[in-house]
Amino acid sequence: MTKNHTVQKIKQGYVIDHLPAGKSRFILRLLDLYKSNYEVYTGRNVPSKKIERKDFLKIVGAEFSNVDFNRIALIAPNATVNRIENFEVAEKRRITIPRLVENIITCPNLNCITHVEPFMKTVFTYNDNTFICRFCEHRFGTDEVTFL
Numbered sequence: 380m381t382k383n384h385t386v387q388k389i390k391q392g393y394v395i396d397h398l399p400a401g402k403s404r405f406i407l408r409l410l411d412l413y414k415s416n417y418e419v420y421t422g423r424n425v426p427s428k429k430i431e432r433k434d435f436l437k438i439v440g441a442e443f444s445n446v447d448f449n450r451i452a453l454i455a456p457n458a459t460v461n462r463i464e465n466f467e468v469a470e471k472r473r474i475t476i477p478r479l480v481e482n483i484i485t486c487p488n489l490n491c492i493t494h495v496e497p498f499m500k501t502v503f504t505y506n507d508n509t510f511i512c513r514f515c516e517h518r519f520g521t522d523e524v525t526f527l
């Protein structure tokens with residue numbers, strides 16, 4: 380456990396840590412936490428030893444799927460995700476960008492049909508640090524990702 384606790388420990392739930400500063404709001408949206416009734420503690424722009432400034436989230440009593448966790452990797456591939464039981468880290472979850480990314484990110488190609496048809500889902504396959512749009516086959520890297 381890190382000693383860098385600026386809010387209380389939680390008894391049970393998840394701690395998502397080492398998010399680049401400013402990214403926690405994307406995670407809150409991605410995991411639908413604005414709409415949930417979970418008790419959530421957010422740290423924003425907190426000094427960190429590992430990265431200069433970080434955000435973190437502590438979510439009490441939450442359950443997430445592997446799909447949810449892999450979506451976190453789209454926003455913060457180096458995030459730390461720990462499951463907490465009885466105030467201790469019970470499990471460190473590995474997060475990886477999913478191979479199929481649906482309706483989370485936008486296609487950088489402005490001529491892509493997904494920009495013309497507003498109700499169309501975006502679909503990308505991900506492999507070897509490259510996203511490929513299913514519709515226009517445009518390829519782009521993780522540094523070009525923008526969210527819907």
Ligand SMILES: [Zn+2]
Pocket residue numbers: 486487488491492493512513514515516517
């Ligand atoms: Zn496209």
